[in-house]
Amino acid sequence: QKEVEQNSGPLSVPEGAIASLNCTYSDRGSQSFFWYRQYSGKSPELIMFIYSNGDKEDGRFTAQLNKASQYVSLLIRDSQPSDSATYLCASPTGGSYIPTFGRGTSLIVHP
Amino acid sequence: GAGVSQSPSNKVTEKGKDVELRCDPISGHTALYWYRQSLGQGLEFLIYFQGNSAPDKSGLPSDRFSAERTGGSVSTLTIQRTQQEDSAVYLCASSLGSGEQFFGPGTRLTVL
Numbered sequence: 598q599k600e601v602e603q604n605s606g607p608l609s610v611p612e613g614a615i616a617s618l619n620c621t622y623s624d625r626g627s628q629s630f631f632w633y634r635q636y637s638g639k640s641p642e643l644i645m646f647i648y649s650n651g652d653k654e655d656g657r658f659t660a661q662l663n664k665a666s667q668y669v670s671l672l673i674r675d676s677q678p679s680d681s682a683t684y685l686c687a688s689p690t691g692g693s694y695i696p697t698f699g700r701g702t703s704l705i706v707h708p
Numbered sequence: 709g710a711g712v713s714q715s716p717s718n719k720v721t722e723k724g725k726d727v728e729l730r731c732d733p734i735s736g737h738t739a740l741y742w743y744r745q746s747l748g749q750g751l752e753f754l755i756y757f758q759g760n761s762a763p764d765k766s767g768l769p770s771d772r773f774s775a776e777r778t779g780g781s782v783s784t785l786t787i788q789r790t791q792q793e794d795s796a797v798y799l800c801a802s803s804l805g806s807g808e809q810f811f812g813p814g815t816r817l818t819v820l
Contacts, residue, residue: 631808640799640811641751685751687809694739695764696809700750 600624603686603699610706616673618702620686623667630662630669631696633685641685645671676706710734712812714800720818721790729785729815733802740783741809742775743799751799757783790819 600623610616620630629648633641647653647660647669659672669688673680683703687696713732721727733740742754753767757777768774772790777783787794797816801809 629807633811640814642811643808646808693764694758694805695741695753695756698751698753 601686601688601690601697601699603684603702605700605702607703607705610676610704612676612678612706612708614676614706616676616680616704616706618671618673618684618686618704619668620670620699621668622686622688622690622697624688624690625664625667626692627688627690629688630660631687632658632660632669632671633687633698635683635685635701637682673704676704678706678708680704681706712800712802712810714798714812714815716815717813718816718818720820722820723792724789726786726788727790727817729787729798729800729817731783731785731800731802731812733781733783733800734810735781737802737804737810738780739803739805740777741801741803742783742785743801744796745799745814746796754785754798787817790817792819795819 603620632645634644635641645660647662650664653660657674661670683701685701686699690697715730740757744752755775756764759780760777772788775785795818797814799814800812803809
């Protein structure tokens with residue numbers, strides 16, 4: 598069973614701080630990784646994707662991928678209360694097109 | 709352009725009844741996925757379509773669940789003889805190949 602694992606949290610950070618969300622995966626063949634944000638009662642929305650080792654920045658968000666260590670992380674700089682949500686990590690595993698989703702990490706940004 | 713749409717947004721049914729949930733993907737997206745999410749839980753994969761064919765039905769929880777996709781576009785998820793444990797939010801997503809998925813707003817199913 599190819600897995601994508603996340604700490605369920607909640608991760609609580611003060612407004613303005615950097616939130617660091619981590620995800621590990623078991624399939625060494627995984628090539629692409631996606632981060633989704635899901636507000637309570639809403640459906641997931643894509644915020645970042647990364648295919649190559651290293652960092653990818655988009656505004657306040659940075660995705661980091663380390664294939665040797667099999668982890669991918671999402672950093673949120675200058676966290677805002679509006680960033681409070683569940684963050685889902687996903688990757689197609691086992692040679693499949695179908696992404697395997699982690700269970701998500703709940704982030705709480707308090708004023 | 710229009711995103712993924714799903715209907716109905718809410719469905720309340722009695723145990724034992726059949727329900728049909730509809731998904732209209734983004735135009736041109738060849739891949740379509742159905743997921744189920746129970747309250748406070750992660751996404752449970754149900755079925756994947758590539759075009760009109762379903763190469764992976766491994767996530768369907770029982771033979772009461774079936775899905776079809778016609779014209780490479782609209783998909784219908786049918787649950788027969790609904791049970792209370794079928795209560796959940798049913799999410800549909802579409803993508804171009806194995807790229808990022810775009811989710812619809814979901815259908816909240818409540819089985820009384």
